[in-house]
Amino acid sequence: MEKERDVAEAYDAWAPVYDSDANATRDLDAAVVRGLGLDATGDVLELGCGTGKNTEWLAARARSVLALDFSPGMLERARARVATDRVRFARHDIREPLPVADAAFDLVLGNLVLEHVERLEPVFAEAARGLRPGGILLFCELHPFRQLEGSHARFVKPETGEVVRVTAFPHDVSDYLGAGIAANLRLVGAHDWRDTKDLATVPRLFSTLWKR
Ligand SMILES: C[S@@+](CC[C@H](N)C(=O)[O-])C[C@H]1O[C@@H](n2cnc3c(N)ncnc32)[C@H](O)[C@@H]1O
Numbered sequence: 001m002e003k004e005r006d007v008a009e010a011y012d013a014w015a016p017v018y019d020s021d022a023n024a025t026r027d028l029d030a031a032v033v034r035g036l037g038l039d040a041t042g043d044v045l046e047l048g049c050g051t052g053k054n055t056e057w058l059a060a061r062a063r064s065v066l067a068l069d070f071s072p073g074m075l076e077r078a079r080a081r082v083a084t085d086r087v088r089f090a091r092h093d094i095r096e097p098l099p100v101a102d103a104a105f106d107l108v109l110g111n112l113v114l115e116h117v118e119r120l121e122p123v124f125a126e127a128a129r130g131l132r133p134g135g136i137l138l139f140c141e142l143h144p145f146r147q148l149e150g151s152h153a154r155f156v157k158p159e160t161g162e163v164v165r166v167t168a169f170p171h172d173v174s175d176y177l178g179a180g181i182a183a184n185l186r187l188v189g190a191h192d193w194r195d196t197k198d199l200a201t202v203p204r205l206f207s208t209l210w211k212r
Contacts, residue, residue: 007116008093010166011050012073014155018051019077021155024195025142026053028204029111032140032193033057036209042106045130047094047123048113052078059087062107066100068092095119098126105130109138115153115168120179128183131212137185140207143192144173149202176208185210 011018018026033054040061049055049067051074058065065087069075075089082089092099094110095117108127117123127137142151153166180187189209194201 006167008071010164011069011071013157013164014166015051015071015073015077017155017158018074019053025112025151025204028193028195029140030054030057032191032205032207033109033111033138036138036189036207038107038109038136038138040107043104045098045100045105045108045127047098047108047110047127048116049078049089050074050112052081054109054111055082055087055089058109059084062086064088066090066105068094068098070094094123094126098130100130102129103132103135106132106135107138108135109140111138111140112142112153114139114141114171114176115147116166118169120171120175121182124179124183124185128185128210128212133212135212136188137180137210137212138207139176140193140205141171141176143203143206144171144175145202146204147171173206176206180208180210183210185212 030053040058044058044062044065046067049069055067059082067089070093079089147170152168156163188211191207192203193205194203
């Protein structure tokens with residue numbers, strides 16, 4: 001499948017500058033994860049960990065973290081950033097069944113990753129399978145309204161100046177809600193996140209918080 005290679009390869013090329021490029025979406029997501037009041041003290045599974053921006057925060061709190069991503073370049077950065085034996089990184093495509101036992105995690109989270117996944121239901125189902133009863137699932141993603149405005153993961157290749165648009169799929173709010181409901185999860189929080197308090201502006205991120 002051409003698209004599979006496109007996304008992982010694009011992130012391999014983005015990895016060297018992902019953390020140093022200006023990126024308001026990445027930065028707002030970091031603030032959301034740190035401000036939500038999540039209990040991250042148990043066993044945590046991270047889907048699409050990238051260069052470890054949130055893994056680093058989780059690592060300081062969790063009993064254990066399993067962080068998955070399918071871009072070797074992003075994983076290499078994450079491994080360099082988070083070096084503790086409580087965190088394990090693994091190369092994995094989250095569209096495939098997750099390499100985890102049933103009910104093994106207290107918290108599962110995915111940030112800025114589902115834009116690149118066409119079908120949400122299998123990912124929610126696998127995340128729910130990995131959760132212990134009472135466990136929490138967080139997804140924080142590029143806002144559907146923002147996607148409709150044309151926002152899209154993209155970066156400039158430093159060597160060539162070429163603008164690379166990473167393959168992405170639009171999702172409606174109802175796609176997220178439907179996928180969580182289909183996975184038998186209970187919605188316990190939903191937020192639109194803006195750069196400012198001005199409600200007339202289009203939100204940048206949309207997060208949902210689910211309980212198993
Ligand atoms: C925009 S980055 C976000 C990284 C990190 N979650 C963060 O918030 O900084 C998206 C990440 O998702 C990963 N990704 C996209 N589709 C994936 C898939 N199907 N399986 C695993 N990782 C995926 C990419 O390789 C990339 O590292």
